[in-house]
Amino acid sequence: MTEDSFRRMWSELLPVGRSAASGGYRRFAWNSADAECRAWFEEQARSRGLTYELDRNGNQWAWLGDPQGPGAVVTGSHLDSVPDGGAYDGPLGVVSSFAALDELRSRGAEFDKPLAIVNFGDEEGARFGVACIGSRLTAGVLGREQAYELRDADGVRLPDAMETAGYDPAAIGADDDRLARIGAFVELHVEQGRYLTEEHPVGVASAIWPHGRWRFDFHGEANHAGTTRVEDRRDPMLTYAETVLAARTKAQLAGALATFGKVAVEPNGTNAIASLIRGWLDSRAADEATLEYVVEEIRQAAYERGERDGVRVELTRESYTPVVDFDVPLRDRLAKRLGGVPVLPTGAGHDAGILASVIPTAMLFVRNPSGISHSPAEYAEETDCLTGVTALADVLEDLACE
Amino acid sequence: MTEDSFRRMWSELLPVGRSAASGGYRRFAWNSADAECRAWFEEQARSRGLTYELDRNGNQWAWLGDPQGPGAVVTGSHLDSVPDGGAYDGPLGVVSSFAALDELRSRGAEFDKPLAIVNFGDEEGARFGVACIGSRLTAGVLGREQAYELRDADGVRLPDAMETAGYDPAAIGADDDRLARIGAFVELHVEQGRYLTEEHPVGVASAIWPHGRWRFDFHGEANHAGTTRVEDRRDPMLTYAETVLAARTKAQLAGALATFGKVAVEPNGTNAIASLIRGWLDSRAADEATLEYVVEEIRQAAYERGERDGVRVELTRESYTPVVDFDVPLRDRLAKRLGGVPVLPTGAGHDAGILASVIPTAMLFVRNPSGISHSPAEYAEETDCLTGVTALADVLEDLACE
Numbered sequence: 001m002t003e004d005s006f007r008r009m010w011s012e013l014l015p016v017g018r019s020a021a022s023g024g025y026r027r028f029a030w031n032s033a034d035a036e037c038r039a040w041f042e043e044q045a046r047s048r049g050l051t052y053e054l055d056r057n058g059n060q061w062a063w064l065g066d067p068q069g070p071g072a073v074v075t076g077s078h079l080d081s082v083p084d085g086g087a088y089d090g091p092l093g094v095v096s097s098f099a100a101l102d103e104l105r106s107r108g109a110e111f112d113k114p115l116a117i118v119n120f121g122d123e124e125g126a127r128f129g130v131a132c133i134g135s136r137l138t139a140g141v142l143g144r145e146q147a148y149e150l151r152d153a154d155g156v157r158l159p160d161a162m163e164t165a166g167y168d169p170a171a172i173g174a175d176d177d178r179l180a181r182i183g184a185f186v187e188l189h190v191e192q193g194r195y196l197t198e199e200h201p202v203g204v205a206s207a208i209w210p211h212g213r214w215r216f217d218f219h220g221e222a223n224h225a226g227t228t229r230v231e232d233r234r235d236p237m238l239t240y241a242e243t244v245l246a247a248r249t250k251a252q253l254a255g256a257l258a259t260f261g262k263v264a265v266e267p268n269g270t271n272a273i274a275s276l277i278r279g280w281l282d283s284r285a286a287d288e289a290t291l292e293y294v295v296e297e298i299r300q301a302a303y304e305r306g307e308r309d310g311v312r313v314e315l316t317r318e319s320y321t322p323v324v325d326f327d328v329p330l331r332d333r334l335a336k337r338l339g340g341v342p343v344l345p346t347g348a349g350h351d352a353g354i355l356a357s358v359i360p361t362a363m364l365f366v367r368n369p370s371g372i373s374h375s376p377a378e379y380a381e382e383t384d385c386l387t388g389v390t391a392l393a394d395v396l397e398d399l400a401c402e
Numbered sequence: 403m404t405e406d407s408f409r410r411m412w413s414e415l416l417p418v419g420r421s422a423a424s425g426g427y428r429r430f431a432w433n434s435a436d437a438e439c440r441a442w443f444e445e446q447a448r449s450r451g452l453t454y455e456l457d458r459n460g461n462q463w464a465w466l467g468d469p470q471g472p473g474a475v476v477t478g479s480h481l482d483s484v485p486d487g488g489a490y491d492g493p494l495g496v497v498s499s500f501a502a503l504d505e506l507r508s509r510g511a512e513f514d515k516p517l518a519i520v521n522f523g524d525e526e527g528a529r530f531g532v533a534c535i536g537s538r539l540t541a542g543v544l545g546r547e548q549a550y551e552l553r554d555a556d557g558v559r560l561p562d563a564m565e566t567a568g569y570d571p572a573a574i575g576a577d578d579d580r581l582a583r584i585g586a587f588v589e590l591h592v593e594q595g596r597y598l599t600e601e602h603p604v605g606v607a608s609a610i611w612p613h614g615r616w617r618f619d620f621h622g623e624a625n626h627a628g629t630t631r632v633e634d635r636r637d638p639m640l641t642y643a644e645t646v647l648a649a650r651t652k653a654q655l656a657g658a659l660a661t662f663g664k665v666a667v668e669p670n671g672t673n674a675i676a677s678l679i680r681g682w683l684d685s686r687a688a689d690e691a692t693l694e695y696v697v698e699e700i701r702q703a704a705y706e707r708g709e710r711d712g713v714r715v716e717l718t719r720e721s722y723t724p725v726v727d728f729d730v731p732l733r734d735r736l737a738k739r740l741g742g743v744p745v746l747p748t749g750a751g752h753d754a755g756i757l758a759s760v761i762p763t764a765m766l767f768v769r770n771p772s773g774i775s776h777s778p779a780e781y782a783e784e785t786d787c788l789t790g791v792t793a794l795a796d797v798l799e800d801l802a803c804e
Contacts, residue, residue, distance in 0.1 A: 083669050084624070192629030211628055213672050222486070224775035225661035225684040226613055226749035227594030230654055232773045237662050241646035244639055252632055259627035260639050261674045265665055267485050270615050270682045272663045272776050280672045282627040347628035371634045373626035374674050 002103040006389055007382075009095045012040060013079075014087060024084030024376035029122035029133065030165040037079035037091075041119045044098050050117070055178060056171040057137040058121040058162060064101065065114030069181025073400040075100070075392065076118035077187050078134075078351060082126050086378020088190040092366065092385060094119055096188045100393040104401075107393070113183065113400045120351040127152045127161070135351035139358045140174030147172055179358055184330055184399055187352035188364040188392050190380050194371030195344050201384035202391045203342035204335045205326055205363035208353045210291050211284035212320035216243060216302060219312040222267060222275035234310035236277040237265075239302060243313075246301035247281060256285035256294045257347060280318075284347040288323055324353040327360040334362050337398045338391050348373075364391055404505040408791055409784075411497045414442060415481075416489060426486030426778035431524035431535065432567040439481035439493075443521045446500050452519070457580060458573040459539040460523040460564060466503065467516030471583025474516040475802040477502070477794065479589050480525035480536075480753060487526070488780020490592040494768060494787060496521055498590045502795040506803075509795070515585065515802045522753040529554045529563070537753035541760045542576030549574055581760055586732055586801055589754040590766040590794050592782050596773030597746050603786035604793045605744040606737045607728055607765035610755045612693050613686035614722035618645060618704060621714040624669060624677035636712035638679045639667075641704060645715075648703035649683060658687035658696045659749060682720075686749040690725055726755040729762040736764050739800045740793050750775075766793055 017025050017033025027033040038060060045052040045062030053061040061067070077093025097117040104111075121134035128150040136142035148169075150158040159169035196203050220236030244260045251258035262280040281298065285291035299315050306313040335343055344365070355361045366388035372378050419427050419435025429435040440462060447454040447464030455463040463469070479495025499519040506513075523536035530552040538544035550571075552560040561571035598605050622638030646662045653660035664682040683700065687693035701717050708715040737745055746767070757763045768790035774780050 082671065082674065192626045193631055194634055209628070221774065221779070222777035223773070224594045224750060225663050226611070226659060226686045226751070227775060228659075228773055229595055229597075230650075230659070232596055235650075235661070237646055237665075238650055241643035244643035245647075248632075248637075248640055257628060257630075257632070259637070259673075259675055261627050261667070261676050262670045262672045263639075263665060263667055265663070268664045269484065269776075270664045271661075271684050272484065273661055274663050275777070282673050284628045348626060349628070371625070371630055372623065373629060374671075375624035375677070377623070 001106050002099055002389060003386060005102040006095060006099040006386060009044065009098060013037070013091050013095065016040070017081065019084060022084045022376055025081035025087065026083060027079060027081040028127040029080055030161040034080055035165060038119070041079065041094065048098070048101065055138070056173065056175055057134050058167050059134045059138065060119040062117045063114060065111055067114065067116070069114055071183035072114040072116055072181050073396060074116045074118055074182050074185045075187065075396060076120070077189060078120045078123035080122055080124050080126065082124045082374045084376055085124070085374050086376060088378050088380050089373060090123060092190045092380065093188040096385065096389045096392050099389045100396055103389060103393040104397055109397050109401050111400050112402050115396065115400050123351055128158055131349055132351050132354045135354040137172055138175045138178065139354050141354055144173035182359050185352060185355050185359055185361045186334070186364065186392070186395060187350060188366065188388055189350060190378070191365040191368040192346065192348050192373035194368065196342060196365060196367035200342050201367035201387050202338065203344050203365045204331055204338065205346055205365060206331065206343045207326060207345045208324040208349060209284045209286055209345055209347045210288045210321060210323040211282070211347060211349065212291070213318045214281040214283065214295060215316045215318050216279045216281060217314040217316070218277040218279070218306065219314070220273065220275055220309070223273040225271045225273050228273060233273060235273045236309070236311045237274050239306045239309045239311040239313065240277045240279050242305040243279065243298060243302040247298045250297040250301065251283065251294050254285065254290050254294050256283065256290055258283040258294055258298060286345065321349060324356050326356055326362050330360045330362045333398065334364070334395050337395055364388065364395070403508050404501055404791060405788060407504045408497060408501040408788060411446065411500060415439070415493050415497065418442070419483065421486060424486045424778055427483035427489065428485060429481060429483040430529040431482055432563040436482055437567060440521070443481065443496065450500070450503065457540070458575065458577055459536050460569050461536045461540065462521040464519045465516060467513060469516065469518070471516055473585035474518055474583050475798060476518045476520055476584050476587045477589065477798060478520035478522070479591060480522045482524055482526050482528065484526045484528050484776045486778055487776050488778060490780050490782050491775060492525060494592045494782065495590040498787065498791045498794050501791045502798055505791060505795040506799055511799050511803050513802050514804050517798065517802050525753055530560055533751055534753050534756045537756040539574055540577045540580065541756050542578070543756055543759070546575035584761050587754060587757050587761055587763045588736070588766065588794070588797060589752060590768065590790055591752060592780070593767040593770040594748065594750050594775035596770065598744060598767060598769035602744050603769035603789050604740065605746050605767045606733055606740065607748055607767060608733065608745045609728060609747045610726040610751060611686045611688055611747055611749045612690045612723060612725040613684070613749060613751065614693070615720045616683040616685065616697060617718045617720050618681045618683060619716040620679040620681070620708065621716070622675065622677055622711070625675040627673045627675055630675060635675060637675045638711070638713045639676050641708045641711045641713040641715065642679045642681050644707040645681065645700060645704040649700045652699040652703065653685065653696050656687065656692050656696050658685065658692055660685040660696055660700060688747065723751060726758050728758055728764050732762045732764045735800065736766070736797050739797050766790065766797070
């Protein structure tokens with residue numbers, strides 16, 4: 001029964017917003033694929049007799065029991081994607097939430113507390129450059145004024161995008177009343193690394209690594225690639241290249257991660273030595289001291305090479321998220337209920353990471369055999385997904401049917 | 403007199419197509435700045451009583467004497483620019499040509515041969531990606547059918563761009579009749595390196611280094627930058643970085659040049675390991691064997707690092723220009739007339755390099771104190787420019803007033 005329900009929902013969502021060219025998903029905040037996902041969510045709520053609700057920040061809620069709480073048990077995730085992302089990141093949590101409810105109903109569970117399933121808007125931040133906009137607004141971590149100033153690549157402001165999609169942006173902002181009704185939030189998510197095993201395909205999150213984004217600006221001098229003597233060059237591509245290699249080495253030595261995945265070059269001409277290169281560093285570590293140390297090591301390598309190349313290096317921290325430790329009693333309760341599952345940290349941000357600062361929050365991870373994430377090749381075994389549904393049903397029963 | 407003429411022309415051209423933001427020039431084939439430059443050229447011809455002519459490929463000619471030749475002595479250069487290029491690359495040759503004619507007239511020179519000044523269209527290739535389109539078409543090096551297929555970044559075809567600018571593209575193609583009328587072509591150009599000195603601000607070209615453009619495709623695997631274990635990564639940014647550094651090292655050891663100035667990254671997201679990086683290598687050397695050796699060394703370094711990174715490397719030669727040796731008798735005649743000036747090779751392509759394969763061709767270079775080229779900061783001293791005008795007048799007199 002639960003299997004059928006899971007499979008049906010999965011097959012309904014699978015084609016929505018999928019690019020035929022890449023095989024990846026392009027479900028971005030307030031675009032047409034996002035609207036299809038939202039319509040699907042509302043239909044899931046209504047077909048189960050749940051109370052459907054759209055909150056002031058565009059997050060969708062499906063309630064079993066009184067939406068006024070108190071002490072509500074909430075589960076869910078998000079339905080949007082990164083550019084050409086995979087099918088599992090986000091949707092697995094939402095689909096598993098509905099399937100877990102189906103499972104609990106088939107068990108004849110009697111709920112002592114209200115239960116809700118949530119779809120948080122714009123978790124990936126693919127359109128406006130800020131991740132977890134729906135949960136950040138709700139938690140008051142992203143201010144209303146800041147949100148109003150966000151623009152997408154075409155210059156469209158966030159409130160205008162909401163309005164175009166038929167949503168009222170007038171009331172966006174912190175939603176303390178809603179948070180006060182919630183006793184616990186549990187998000188199930190496909191793992192984005194490869195720590196879980198066939199033997200233990202479900203784990204509980206301990207923490208989210210502190211992480212941040214740093215922009216390196218390498219200022220060189222535009223010149224002719226075919227005539228400028230080596231000794232007259234100030235080529236920032238060399239400094240950038242050295243910094244990329246240093247990032248890998250320094251991070252690996254410290255057991256951290258440091259990645260350059262985005263770069264912008266001016267003038268970006270084949271026969272022109274670049275005048276300016278911007279490279280974005282994504283770095284994460286188990287603790288903030290290690291993260292700080294790694295970034296400082298990379299900065300030093302960049303500056304030293306810059307001296308040799310005649311290139312001026314500027315470093316700007318564009319974003320920073322401190323370590324998130326999930327609620328320890330809740331985490332222990334989940335781990336106990338599931339009986340000896342792995343408890344593991346993650347390097348990725350999530351809505352659960354935002355909410356952890358304001359309500360008791362926990363996460364479940366489901367095994368990702370290849371570890372591939374944010375890619376069309378992202379994949380999870382159906383049998384692991386179903387184990388995840390059962391685990392989620394177990395912890396929701398434990399929390400809501402005391 | 404000649405000085406005044408030079409200064410007047412220089413100040414007329416200086417504001418045309420100059421970006422207020424960058425201070426660099428944006429004179430691209432058939433755009434409005436290009437049209438202004440062309441109107442200026444026609445006016446220079448007419449105000450001097452020269453016969454103005456537009457050839458089938460959109461190159462402009464100003465004739466003193468019979469445009470039918472034979473044995474015409476031709477000088478000139480181009481008026482278009484690279485994106486945000488400098489004021490001297492091209493225009494110095496055209497302005498110096500008119501100034502040299504003024505100088506010869508003030509000397510009372512009597513011409514035995516027809517003399518022409520030419521403005522070749524689209525030398526830089528900034529719009530359609532192919533350099534020296536005007537001279538390539540004329541020399542039959544670029545075919546009419548190929549030219550018709552060229553498109554700019556907005557998808558506009560070359561013939562449509564010509565037509566929009568008011569030129570008839572119907573007759574573009576090889577122009578053997580025209581070439582048959584020419585006895586010698588001399589192009590004056592600002593130097594793009596720093597070999598000429600204050601003592602010797604004018605030099606004669608010996609050759610153009612063989613040069614080419616190679617595209618490296620680095621195929622990795624998209625993945626989450628914050629969660630993918632180091633051992634699970636196939637990050638092409640690392641392979642690219644190693645290749646960039648190898649290019650500098652290998653070229654320097656061989657006395658050649660190798661530059662990565664252009665790169666394209668997919669998906670180019672801050673929190674995504676790249677799936678594909680394309681990097682374009684520009685490489686040049688004094689001879690073809692050295693060039694081949696350097697590119698092979700860089701290829702090997704890329705492949706070896708690719709093995710370590712799990713990244714597949716593909717190499718495609720996108721363009722290649724063999725060595726151009728300028729006409730030796732003509733070169734020696736110029737050097738003799740100018741009396742012991744430096745004779746030097748260059749790494750840059752020029753219309754003169756195209757024409758050298760079909761008519762006796764020579765080049766004069768004027769000192770560039772900073773060596774900066776293809777940049778708003780490109781600069782030459784006025785006193786050196788005037789020395790260049792005198793030198794050009796001297797060689798034209800020698801060639802046309804026998």
